[in-house]
Amino acid sequence: MPGHRTKGFCASAVALALCVLAAGCGGSGESVGGGKAVLRYTWWGNPDRAERTEQAVALFEKQHPNVQVQTSFSGYDAYKQKLAVQATGGDAPDVMQLDYRQIDQYASGGVLLDLAKQKAVLRTSEIDSGLLATGRVDGTQYAIPQGRGTETVVYDVKTWKASGVPLPAQGWTWNDWAQAVRALKKKTGEPGATDPGQSEDAFEVWLRGQGKALYTKEGGLGFTAADLTRWWTFTDRLRREGAVSPAEQTTQLDGSVENTPLGRGKAVSDTNWDAPSSGYLAIIPTGIALAPMPSGSDGTPGQYFKPSMFLGVSAHTGHAEAAAQLVDFLLNDQDAAKILGATRGIPVNETIRRETAPLLKDFDKTVADYQASLEGTLKDPPQAPPSGDNALQTTFQRDYDQVSYERMTPREAAENYVTEAKAELRS
Amino acid sequence: MTTTAIPTGEKRATAPTTKRRTKRERQGAAWVFLSPWVLGASVLTLLPMAVSLYLSFTDYNLFDPPHWVGLRNYTQMFTEDPRYWRSVTTTLMYVVIAVPLQLALALVVALALKSMKRGKAFYRSAFYAPSLLGASMSIALVWRAVFNDGGTVDNLFGTGGWVNRPGWALLAVALLTVWQFGAPMVIFLAGLQQIPAELYEAAAVDGAGTWRQFLSVTVPMLSPVLFFNLVLQTIQAFQVFTPAFAVSAGKGGPADSTLVYTMYLYDRGFVASHMGYASAMAWVLLLVIGVVTAVLFRTSRSWVFYASEGDR
Numbered sequence: 253m254p255g256h257r258t259k260g261f262c263a264s265a266v267a268l269a270l271c272v273l274a275a276g277c278g279g280s281g282e283s284v285g286g287g288k289a290v291l292r293y294t295w296w297g298n299p300d301r302a303e304r305t306e307q308a309v310a311l312f313e314k315q316h317p318n319v320q321v322q323t324s325f326s327g328y329d330a331y332k333q334k335l336a337v338q339a340t341g342g343d344a345p346d347v348m349q350l351d352y353r354q355i356d357q358y359a360s361g362g363v364l365l366d367l368a369k370q371k372a373v374l375r376t377s378e379i380d381s382g383l384l385a386t387g388r389v390d391g392t393q394y395a396i397p398q399g400r401g402t403e404t405v406v407y408d409v410k411t412w413k414a415s416g417v418p419l420p421a422q423g424w425t426w427n428d429w430a431q432a433v434r435a436l437k438k439k440t441g442e443p444g445a446t447d448p449g450q451s452e453d454a455f456e457v458w459l460r461g462q463g464k465a466l467y468t469k470e471g472g473l474g475f476t477a478a479d480l481t482r483w484w485t486f487t488d489r490l491r492r493e494g495a496v497s498p499a500e501q502t503t504q505l506d507g508s509v510e511n512t513p514l515g516r517g518k519a520v521s522d523t524n525w526d527a528p529s530s531g532y533l534a535i536i537p538t539g540i541a542l543a544p545m546p547s548g549s550d551g552t553p554g555q556y557f558k559p560s561m562f563l564g565v566s567a568h569t570g571h572a573e574a575a576a577q578l579v580d581f582l583l584n585d586q587d588a589a590k591i592l593g594a595t596r597g598i599p600v601n602e603t604i605r606r607e608t609a610p611l612l613k614d615f616d617k618t619v620a621d622y623q624a625s626l627e628g629t630l631k632d633p634p635q636a637p638p639s640g641d642n643a644l645q646t647t648f649q650r651d652y653d654q655v656s657y658e659r660m661t662p663r664e665a666a667e668n669y670v671t672e673a674k675a676e677l678r679s
Numbered sequence: 680m681t682t683t684a685i686p687t688g689e690k691r692a693t694a695p696t697t698k699r700r701t702k703r704e705r706q707g708a709a710w711v712f713l714s715p716w717v718l719g720a721s722v723l724t725l726l727p728m729a730v731s732l733y734l735s736f737t738d739y740n741l742f743d744p745p746h747w748v749g750l751r752n753y754t755q756m757f758t759e760d761p762r763y764w765r766s767v768t769t770t771l772m773y774v775v776i777a778v779p780l781q782l783a784l785a786l787v788v789a790l791a792l793k794s795m796k797r798g799k800a801f802y803r804s805a806f807y808a809p810s811l812l813g814a815s816m817s818i819a820l821v822w823r824a825v826f827n828d829g830g831t832v833d834n835l836f837g838t839g840g841w842v843n844r845p846g847w848a849l850l851a852v853a854l855l856t857v858w859q860f861g862a863p864m865v866i867f868l869a870g871l872q873q874i875p876a877e878l879y880e881a882a883a884v885d886g887a888g889t890w891r892q893f894l895s896v897t898v899p900m901l902s903p904v905l906f907f908n909l910v911l912q913t914i915q916a917f918q919v920f921t922p923a924f925a926v927s928a929g930k931g932g933p934a935d936s937t938l939v940y941t942m943y944l945y946d947r948g949f950v951a952s953h954m955g956y957a958s959a960m961a962w963v964l965l966l967v968i969g970v971v972t973a974v975l976f977r978t979s980r981s982w983v984f985y986a987s988e989g990d991r
Contacts, residue, residue: 330929337949340741357952361742500828500843503933643951650762650935657845657934668761675759676951 288320289571291578295323295349295561296331298509298531301595308591312581319574328507332642339363344566346575350395352386352559357639359389365565367393370576375584378601386559386636394564396583399527399597401560402623402630403457403545405429405445406529407521408514410538415439415520420543422625426458429546430486433495436520446513446522447496449487450505450652452645454523454545457555458483460631461548471638472677477663477670484655484662491656499656505649510535526622527560527597530615542622556633557623560597594619640676647672735959741952752959763960765935766943769849773923773939774916777853782908785860789867790897803868810861819855819925826851826926842926845936852937855922863908870904871897902983910975917968920945940964 295305302325309321326334328351335354338344344363358364367374376384376396387395405420412419417435424432433444448454456466465474490496497513504511509531513519522532523545532540545555563582565575581588589604594616599605612620651669654660660668710717735752737745756763788806792799812818825831826847828840841847874897882892898905920941923931931938931946938946940960948957 333929333950336741336952340949340952340954357742361740363742499933500840503843503930504928506928506930640951646930646946646950650930650932653932653934659845659934671759672762675755 288318289574291319291321291347291569291571291575292345293321293323293347293578294331294335294345295325296328296507297325297349297595298528298534300530300534301325301528304592304595308582308588311587311591312578312585315581316574316577319571319577321578327511329646330506342568344568346566346569346571347578348564348566349398350562350564352562353637353639353642353645355387355395355562355564356389356636357642358564359392359394360639362567363564364394365567365569365572365575367396367565367576367579370565370572373573374576374580378584378603380600380602383559383600386633387562395562396564396579397559397561397600398563398583399560399594399600400557400623401525401527401597402557402626403453403523403555404526404529404542404622405521405545406514406524406526406532406540406542408536408538409541411440411442411520412436422544423551424544424546425549425551426461426486426546427549430490430495433490433521434493437493437495440520442517443494443497443501443513443519444521445496446505446519447487447491447498447502447656448523449484449491449496449656450502450649451523452648453525455480455483455648457545458548459554460556461546461552461554463548463552465634467634467637467641469635473670473673477666480666480669481663484652484666487652488655488662499653499658502656503653525560525597526619527594530595530619533615542618544622544626553630555626556630557626558633559600598623638677640673644673644676647676731958731961734955735962737955738953739955739958741954745955748955752956753963755956756959756963762935762938762943766931766938766940769936769938770917770919770940773849773853773919774913776850777856777919778909778912778916780853781857781860781912782863782905784857785863785908786867786905788860789864789871792864792868793871803865806864807861810859816921816925819922822851822855822922823926823928843933845934848927848933848936852919852922852926852939855926856916856919863912866904866908867901870901874900899984903985906975906979906983910972913971913975914968917964917971 293309295301297305305323305325309323313319313321325331331349332351332354335344335348339358339361350358374396376393379396383397383400384393387393387397407420415436417432417439420429420432429445436442436444452466459466459475459479464479468474487496491498491502497519501513501516501518509515509524509528512522512524514522515532515535517535526542529540529542544553547553563579565572565579569575582592583599584601584604586604586607589599589601589608590611592599593608593612598620599608609620648669651660651665651672654668655662655665734745736747736749738748738751739745792803792806795802809818823842826841827833828843830840833840841851878896878900879892882896887895918941919939923937923939923942924945927933927937927942931942941964944957944960944964947953947960
């Protein structure tokens, strides 16, 4: 009977069409690779960090033969965008590295798993309770800090020494710093530093040196357009003198060390976080050193110790236990700690920190010594920034572009930024 | 699949009662064959469009459930967002630079190809290749390298890198689009070959030189094709994203000079997670493209000449 055939044909055609459509949207997390649970683990960082992470992950796979870990990494700016897209599509990686700026938004958005559910395999008893609390949102532990970091002025030792300009010293002020970069320009012909005007982080250090803050306790803006005008006027003047990097260089900053003026050999120093500065070593084999960030004119320190990054698990993971095991391994495993060293900041596990401190070598030791030299001199860290800060970091850079390309005065750009920031924090 | 169904034509000859059923059957068959497209269009196009229209009236931030905010996104866009207007002017500048350049180049190359005796097929493919490659991210990244500090252009002309200069970066993006002139070129070529040779012969007899022939024969006869390309490329240019994204390394810099409309939309939606605002931007873009297209159609009456209209 032809009719029957037609019906069968109908059904199979529709089924086929549905299959084709469904193939476009596979589920997430339930991937199986040869009977193994497959975990996706992503982070931002430099090649040095990537190499060591791969080694640690290989060790984890050896200990857990039923788990396979797929890793991927990129520079911070690209990572931030990619993760936001994945997270909102319900396709966040099983284990993800997070910044202090993202915690609030991701936790309240239901992207992250409540880690208390995995207490059995994820130990936190060895982590300082104050530090551990930074990964809590509304009383729930959504993320675990993975390291402690602080900002630094990182510089090319050989060039700086050869120039005869006095080396940075503990307690130097922004004024001293400005004199130094001017002198470096005069002696070496290269700008003394990356223009810090584009960096919200550097601006925060400068603000705190005057006893102010980026954000108020209520999550509003903690500074005025006048404050920002002063900061941008200060950096813009140095840029015009050639003492810090020109606009063409500054605009290429994307959170990777390779694209900084220092990394390109176009400046003598840079402001960055301490751990990722290891990436400069591959580019400047003659050596780099870490100096404290400049403080306010009365000696008030602006920098602070902050959780350099967190580990979180996706709320939609298909392998919550395996993901938690990986987090535990990265934080609390002795062998993993030996491999990872201080590539993500100084380890948070107290026992491991004590035991590995003497074993640290090369740049890991440099970071540890640098942090030890600041111990007890810094003020408390601010609370986690409001979720709008994630976007404002980029806005800050863009508005400074208008200043460094001389399309706006520092005052115009600062007023623009404050308007945008207020709108962002309201929404 | 083999069927032994009797051809419908024969059925129709049997009895009028079966006629209606066969019509229904035939309709059924049509729907079956259409079903993949219908499903695709509704699930992947119409539904998302409806959702985005709804979201444009909310404060949806990708993480929390959306709240209705009425026209707030739209008013904010037009009154409180200087960067929005910057992205609008950047896009308009881009359209004005890229589209005429691209069409002119496509026409010139098509004319050259038409007059070629040998190797036409090869050159046609060769000129078309960039259009196939150009949409890809890899070429756009190569483009960035070419126009960067110490890149090819910098070394050849000593102009410094274009992508880090606000005045030049948008031109680098536009050139990437212009370079992909393959599609309009092929369409122009087809149009040129449609023009009857006797028109040129008649013009030549009347003493028209090459330039006069081009203006009086080629341009009017080609005007429908020109119009078609113009509309299509304009619509595409308004939606440019990949070249700008790659050339500016995803930032729309330097100093927002390559922050075209869709880049800013992406930034609002996925970087700042204001999906409601981004949806509103998308709908404004749709309306603007609609208006621009309508205007183009309106003006076309005065300059597009269809051969079927007879003598004017």
